[in-house]
Amino acid sequence: MTLTSGKRVIGWESCQYNDTTSYTQKVTWYFSDPELWYEAIGKASVPVLMSLVGSTLDRTTGSLRNFNHQYAFADYRPYLTQGVINSFQIPPGVYCKNDVNLKDLPTIPSHFTLRSEIIDAFRHTVGWTHEYYDSGLKLSRYDFKDSAGGKYGTNELKRIHDFNSGVAYIIDKVTGQCWTSTIKLQDYDNRDINGTHVRLRTPSEFFDLDRSNYSYVGQRLSRGITCDVWVSKSHYWPPPGPNYYATIWEYYFTADTRTAVGSTSEFNVPVQLRITQTVVRGNTYYIRIILNSENHAL
Structure with missing residues (x-):
């Protein structure tokens, strides 16, 4: 059989x-004939056209109404591209309340170093x-540069917290030059015990x-790395408070695992944290993380 388009097909x-609707219809499916028509995807039979011809009851007039619907299909592929697969996923910056978590968050190693690039x-x-x-030594360190030129100047600083x-x-x-002080409440690495x-x-x-x-929420690419992504809604941003805003947090972890140096334990590496402030549209923080689970000297 040959359609008006010239394509050779097989029909059913x-x-x-x-x-319920008092309709009668003849349904005809046309698939390409793999013996007489060679598709771009190879020698395969793909859907080309669906024809619906019949009659149904017109609820306004009470009489039968004829119809003839033709559905032509193009660019058929027997698979889904990555772009199509992504269209089924929750887009970045969106949080769905009462969503069911189908995969646990990865376990974070007890010691690590990381570098972060923070984009506002x-x-x-x-x-x-x-x-x-x-966590075993009860130590943390934070290297940074105060571009505003605060109490400690504008040079690069090293801040070490000894919780012992x-x-x-x-x-x-x-x-x-070295200064000392008490570890401040609500700093980046601590939690309050009793107010003091x-x-x-x-x-x-x-x-x-x-x-x-x-x-x-599935997998996404970050810096060319396939990542598992988890999303939540938080009311603890920006630090140190007390004025917080509703924000959406999206954590990207490598889909595959790594092994820590000197250990047989495997872990997923955090790659990116994306924080979107929902009050001010477009106020998004991208925190790109490069983490090593190595016990470097503090």
């Missing part, structure tokens, strides 16, 4: 009747941090994975 017909898409600024963490003694050491990496004392955050708390319920 069926007759259908529906009591609203203010058009880029910052960076270099952080060290060891409760002392914070701030060191100018250029001059070597603090403790080191657990590995999960360090990434704020404990403050809200995360739901797995």
